[in-house]
Amino acid sequence: xxxxxxxxxxxxxxxxxxxxxxxxxxxxxxxxxxxxxxxxxxxxxxxxxxxxxxxxxxx
Numbered sequence: 001x002x003x004x005x006x007x008x009x010x011x012x013x014x015x016x017x018x019x020x021x022x023x024x025x026x027x028x029x030x031x032x033x034x035x036x037x038x039x040x041x042x043x044x045x046x047x048x049x050x051x052x053x054x055x056x057x058x059x
Contacts, residue, residue, distance in 0.1 A: 011040055023053055025039050
C-alpha cells in the first residue's frame with residue numbers, strides 16, 4: 001500500500017505446491033465489510049488470483 005496499492009486489492013492466500021488444489025483462499029486479511037469471512041468469497045477475485053499465481057508458480 002506504500003507504493004499506491006488499494007486496500008480493496010489486497011487479499012491473502014496460501015500456496016501449497018505439493019497439493020493438487022494448491023491455492024488456499026483462507027486468510028484473516030480477507031475479512032472486511034464486503035467479504036465477511038476469511039475465505040475470498042468473490043469467484044471473480046479467486047479466478048484473478050489463480051491466473052496470477054499460475055503465471056508465477058511453475059509446477
